[in-house]
Amino acid sequence: MDLIANLSLGFGVAFTPINMLYALIGCVLGTLIGVLPGIGPVATIAMLLPATYALPPVSALIMLAGIYYGAQYGGSTTAILVNLPGESSSVVTCIDGYQMARKGRAGPALASAGLGSFFAGSVGTLILAAFAPPLTELAFKFGPAEYFALMVLGLIGAVVLASGSLVKAVAMIILGLLLGLVGTDVNSGVARFSFDVPELTDGIGFVVLAMGIFGYGEIISNLSQPEHEREVFTSKVSGLMPTAEDLKRMAPAVLRGTVLGSMLGILPGGGALLAAFAAYAIEKKLGTKPGEIPFGQGNIRGVAAPESANNAGAQTSFIPLLTLGIPPNAVMALMVGAMTIHNIQPGPQVMTSNPELFWGLIASMWIGNAMLVILNLPLIGMWIKLLTVPYRYLFPAIVLFCAIGVYSTNNNTFDVWMVAIFGVIGYAFVKLGCEPAPLLLGFILGPMMEENLRRALLLSRGDWSVFVTRPLSGSLLAVAVLMLVIVLLPSVKSKRQEAFVEE
């Protein structure tokens, strides 16, 4: 079978010592930033992008991917022990996880999160391996019109499924698209919006934008809020193993979370965060059996389901990136950046032109998940200690690593000025309630969208109807419109706001 042959090729690549080492580094870093509140995978990956120049592409991607799914493991530790989401996707884990910790059952809560995540991660990886080839086949049938329609769908999907104001999110996408257009136009050679600054003719640096808005913007807004008192249940973590009763209850919840997470991860705009919310909502809807602890008071299902879902979602969100070359969320947008740094054009051709990279990355995810279980369960004590480090000592370190990351991109002070400007802009976005993630997606897709739009209209001699008359592109656009309409319906609108409000 092809799948087995492909996976064995992948494992052959992933099991080399160097790639194992980078998978481990990625997982450790991911857990680290997952445990620490106030720094997320987006900022970390942006920081490390320049540092991966020197690595072989496979190792670089393996490490960066490890950071993303590693953060899903780490985030649950903080959620359970401190009642703070270490990662945004662990917000719902706080609800029941922290209650379990308060009742002295932090061990089983951590174990169910870790084991559930491992199961979900393994399944997610398999789904990725199984579904990538057929989707790639499909992608080869895509012309420029289809690509343009797909990007519209991806961008619309990203904002429909995200929280917050829809119009503002769409405006942020457009702003991102416009920023992405700054620099030399590939068709005419005209330097657009560069204000005669030579550095700007290459376009705005991706690292600079991501780091300014996600890194500095967030640090500043964290500092402007008084530090929360952290109550850490460090002494009470004893007896990691869940009881037989726990296992019986969490197993179906893990399964449901995995299925849901895998499906939502593939959708544009999906990924870990949405999957966790949806999984918790479903567990709650299913209700409790007699004798079970109610939700919100320490039900193990309320930990197992969202934690499985966010990890499954993190794995399957690689599918649109690896098969179509279209990033479904901000982290995947950064992975596009990482691939371009190494001269790999993301898209369906990656699987045929770089099979070692493609299958090696997938196989490494399974290895990474196995490493994470070990990192997060037996070694939990190490991470708990980290939680006692105050933010006062953390943020100068984060600022430093950001600054080093920015400077090392081009060894150029111009980037340092730029990141300062974007830091101010990023903080302004926080103050104005504008979510920056859609902007980053737009920024990545801007040049690609323009290119495909131009090609499509050139082929159709300026006839815009080509987007609706070609069946594939027409149906993709129809889905995008349908999504917008559904979200704007008054009944769904209020539900959507409800769903994203913390309970």
Add this chain to the structure above:
Amino acid sequence: MNIKSQKDFVSGVMFMVVGAAFAWGATKYSVGTGARMGPGYFPLMLGILLTILGAVVTFNGLVIERVGGDKIGKWAFKPLCYIIGANVIFGVCLGGLPSIGLKSLGLIVGIYVLTFVASMAEAGWKVKNTFILASILSVISYLAFIKLLKLQFPVWPVYFTA
């Protein structure tokens, strides 16, 4: 007319201004036709779209009632200045500033300066702790970035090494 949501109103105006600026800028490039798009076509389209969306957001800010007026709140100027400042000064330390004749001071000096400036963003900072933190960060950065990742940074001030 009363502003119902300060956040929406201000961000809407921001979108309108930026959108209009991009659209206006785009008209200076050749726009072309649908079949043969010039470099100005796509930005002009997006600029107009952003302006319209900005108008909608502004309108929402004026019309839709919010609890507490959805105020922007005070700007945290202190952390903003110190964090951004730390980053800029670090860049100056590494790259030097030819316009005032300053040569590169290198990574280690940069780390100490950055750590102190960044720490000042928070009220309870202490000189001793910050110094220890900066020393730890210097060692880690030297090992990780210079030795392990082999980034091409000046480590010590040019004045010493030259």
